[in-house]
Amino acid sequence: MKKVFSLAIVSVFMLTTLAACGGNNTNSSEATNKPSTNEAATNKPDNGGKEEVSAIKGEVVFLTNRTDMIDKQYTEYEKTFEAKYPGVDLKFEAITDYDKTLKIRIASGDFPDVVFTPTLPNSELPNYFAELDDIAFSGDIHFKDLKATGGKMYGISSGASTVGIVYNKKAFEKAGITVLPKTYDEFLAASQKLKDAGIVPLASNFKDKWPLDTWVYDIPTLIGGASDHQNKRAETNEPYTLDNAYGKSYGIIRELYTKGFLETDVNSTNWEQSKKDVATGKFGMYLLGNWVINQVIENGAASEDIGFFPFPVDNSGESKAPLNPDFFYAVNKNGNVEAAKAFVQWMIEESGYDDFAGFIPTLKDKESKLSQLAEFNSFNPEFFEPASPVDAATEIQNKAQLDQAAVVQEFVLSKDPQKVFDKVNTAWAKAKKDLGL
16 A cells, blocks of 8 residues: 655654554454453543552563663653552563564563564464553554454554655765755765765664665565565565565665675674764764664764655655554563553553654654654655565565575675575475465
């Protein structure tokens, strides 16, 4: 599905269409023909909420990927949440290589109370996570059908974002770039000017791997003009070809690498350092979501010196951008469910995390405070909403043990990219056959 929207109204109106695309989830227990399983956390008593708060007790552990927030913002979150729920002992645990590590812990049968949903088929979510439809949010939320199965919601997005070029205006000024690129050729020309000025054009964070997901999911969407490309992989034994959206996407970053527009040594890049380098203008650009803007500002840049524009994937001059949910909160069904749901609700409604992270808020009637979105919107981009996942594609990917970001790494560095795709397609076809799909 694709629609033309204005980011100025994203946080108020934009995603209502997405919610309408799936099933009709509801927060009322009447729709399920049974009482809510979390009445203590969602039914508001007439005594100012004291009974609700007192019923929520015990330890709650949130497993997060935000290692940078430990002993900083999370400390404040802990104090504020425990002040509201004095019977709860809130703890944060941060890890890297999040998806792989979490899946190992889930398989062991022992994992924290609140996590981000791993890459599992939606049909498997009820095996591990609690239903979340009974959380009584103050308003409607975005993306509530994307982590749902059987008419039940098992994941709640921590926020929304779009993807484009986050850039340092002073670096552009130093390089003599006076007009922002609207075509791919213009983008290459701007990158050359940055390089000639002694500025690394694009921070790829190649070694860290996860930032390459943009080339796996977002750029293929924009190149192919559709967001269901991950699902369509299940329909073929050769989902990765040089002339389809994946080959063209990976081909772009390969070209940027061969032209010397990425870091000098892509195999020794560092995510935390890159934020400082973009903030100081040592690096000119990121190709990431708007969520990184505040992180760059926190690392020393003035807000007015950081800009944001759509990445031109072709020479059409037409701006395109994805509209994505960020990680989805999920609650361990064998954990402290009531307190965990209260924490998820608090994170969405009261923590201020969406503003800190630079997100478009999960609550539809809450406006984003990120000023850079206005510049992005001035390009009038065509936005592509995410497609609901198809379990078959996820099952094949997991069976094949396919790490798509690792494929991007290998593709970029290989002397023969076709051989990389041949190897991946062979593993894909075998997994598909073994699953009887």
